[in-house]
Structure formats: C-alpha cells, structure tokens
Amino acid sequence: MEQVAGVYLSYPFCAQKCTYCNFASGVFPQEQARQYIEVLSNELRSHVWEWLPETLYVGGGTPSTVEVAVLRRILALVPGIPWKEATIEAAPGTINLEKAIGWAECGINRVSLGVQSFVEAEIRRTGRKHTAQVVADELNILRQVGIDNVNIDLIAGLAGQKAASWRESLDWVERLAPPHVSIYMLEVDEDSRLGKEMLLGGVRYGASDAPSDDQTAEFYEMAVERLAQMGIERYEISNFARPGFASLHNLKYWKLEPYAGFGADAHSFDGRVRRQNPESVSAYMEGKPAESAPANVDEERFFVGLRLLAGIRPRSHEWQRFEEPIQHFLDEGLLESENGVLRLTGRGVLLSNEVFQEFIRS
Numbered sequence: 001m002e003q004v005a006g007v008y009l010s011y012p013f014c015a016q017k018c019t020y021c022n023f024a025s026g027v028f029p030q031e032q033a034r035q036y037i038e039v040l041s042n043e044l045r046s047h048v049w050e051w052l053p054e055t056l057y058v059g060g061g062t063p064s065t066v067e068v069a070v071l072r073r074i075l076a077l078v079p080g081i082p083w084k085e086a087t088i089e090a091a092p093g094t095i096n097l098e099k100a101i102g103w104a105e106c107g108i109n110r111v112s113l114g115v116q117s118f119v120e121a122e123i124r125r126t127g128r129k130h131t132a133q134v135v136a137d138e139l140n141i142l143r144q145v146g147i148d149n150v151n152i153d154l155i156a157g158l159a160g161q162k163a164a165s166w167r168e169s170l171d172w173v174e175r176l177a178p179p180h181v182s183i184y185m186l187e188v189d190e191d192s193r194l195g196k197e198m199l200l201g202g203v204r205y206g207a208s209d210a211p212s213d214d215q216t217a218e219f220y221e222m223a224v225e226r227l228a229q230m231g232i233e234r235y236e237i238s239n240f241a242r243p244g245f246a247s248l249h250n251l252k253y254w255k256l257e258p259y260a261g262f263g264a265d266a267h268s269f270d271g272r273v274r275r276q277n278p279e280s281v282s283a284y285m286e287g288k289p290a291e292s293a294p295a296n297v298d299e300e301r302f303f304v305g306l307r308l309l310a311g312i313r314p315r316s317h318e319w320q321r322f323e324e325p326i327q328h329f330l331d332e333g334l335l336e337s338e339n340g341v342l343r344l345t346g347r348g349v350l351l352s353n354e355v356f357q358e359f360i361r362s
C-alpha cells in the first residue's frame, strides 16, 4: 500500500474576486457553498482509499472562511490524521484565536496566508481589505496555538508597485520571519480582471500603473536575494523556505508523486493517469464526470520536475529523446548539468516557460 500520497480539497468560494485572480474561484450565494460542502463530503465518502494520506492541502478560494465545525466534519472523512503536513489557505482578516485553536484540533499544522502585498495602496487595488498589521496579528495568533509553519504569498507586478514599495513588503517578511514564502510574478492574461485590462491598455484596477515585465522580473530577483539573506532559500521557481520547511504536499506535484483531489477543478494523479474534476462549481455539483488522461511522465519530469531548483536526474532514454533541447539550453546558459543532474540556471528560472515549452514540443 502506497503510504506517501497527498490529498487536495478544493473550496473555490471567496468573499470577493481579487482583481489579479485567474483561478476558477468566485463569489457565490451562501446556500450554494453549503450545498457544495455536501457534494464534496459525498465525494470523499465514496472514495476508496488505497493508501493513507501523508499530506493534506485545503485550497481555494478562501477555505479559511469555512466554519470550524464544518471543516472538522470534512476533515474527519480523510484518513491519516495526524497528517505529516496539513495546510489550509487563508485570506488575511479571516483568522481569530477560536478558529486557529479549532484548526489545530482538526490536524491543521500549516497555514498559507494570501498576503500578496503589505502595502495598503497595492492591497486596496487588488480588492482586498487587510493591512500589514492584520497579517502580523494573525501570524501571532497562529504561533500562539502552535502553528508555526506559515507561508506568506506575495505577488510581484501588482498595480502601483514600485521598487520602494516592494522593498517595504520584503521588510515586513523579514520582520515577521515566516519559514516559507511564495513569490509569484503577476500573470497577465484574459482570465483576471487586471490582466484583461492591462491587455486592453485600460486604466481600471490601476492597470496603467502596473510595472513592466522587466520591472516585475527585477522585483522577483530582488526577492530571491533578500530572502536568501534571511535564510529563506529558493527551492522551486516560486517557492522559498528555511531548511526543513519546503512544502511536503507541493513537493509531491513537482516530484510526480501521487495525490488525490476532491472538489471542483481538483486534479488527481495516481502515477499513471491524470484526472480532473469539472472546473465549474455548477458542473461539479451537477455530478458531471471527471476527465481522465494518461500522464506523459517523461515530458512531465521535464516541465514539472525542472521547476525544482535541485533539478532532475533524467533516465538514459530521456537524455536521448530530449538531446536537442537539452543541448540547446545548455549552450544558451539556461540549463546546467552536473553528475547526471539537470537543473535550471538563475537565468533559466526567469525564462523557464520558454524552456518548458520546448520540452512539451519535443
């Protein structure tokens, strides 16, 4: 029996839709959220567990708004407690002492805080309501109940962001000293209101005041350097941790280890087949079937595994199959290879999408 798989639970409901967000999440009537919990619980109940979950990740959306009693009932349907790592995603402004105590009692031992920025002008433009002080207070509450393993998410490239304000956010990270930080570069695409406005050259959501791609890349590099000085090292393109605090659950995705996802848009992988639940909440709740497709593990090792800074150890047939793109990127200085390990260079990280696309095409 496989003992090391992870479980992902999706709760795609939010109090408001953030301007930069391109996830399949949204604002829905409360009654729908209540019914969703029932459907999710039924999916968990009907699952045949062939292994004991090692990690659990409750993502969203904003699962930190779920009442503790309800969360307790859902988590009771997942075997394996105490999980080695059990994370809940939280929006700042939704945590209080009672809730944090409840989380700890349910087995939650890690919280991922969607801070995005500590600078009020930037936060307001995203549609969020928190302040830096709220984050500091909630981090204290979590530590009080013994949840020290906290991640802080930041976004480089938000509207109105300047080098000085980005520095201010990084100063707050230093002050709060979390063991894990995620730095995402804003994705400018049609799926978020801000991205769409930027593509159209409009001014709403501060779109005309958003940093250029080059500035965003500079902010990212600035963060890599500052976090390293704090002892928080990059271990994946967007993820940074103190020794021993890399996310065990997320590592499963990058190492192509098995996991099972439940809820709308949740993905599962059993080592051979990838499965995706319907993306929309309504389709999921109507019981539309999940879609499955065989995984292409060779390719995925390159465009998923290479996200890890430790790199991958290609098998001999993979060196042969991808000889051309590997050599090309080694020559370009985007990949480096040592003792059979292939990894992205610092410059390769910045151009990683270009590198990955080549492996998908090969």
Ligand code: SF4
Pocket (backbone or CB within 6 Å): 013, 014, 015, 016, 017, 018, 021, 022, 023, 025, 026, 060, 061, 062, 091, 114
């Ligand atoms: S960023 Fe998070 S909280 Fe904001 S809309 Fe997207 S999923 Fe919801």
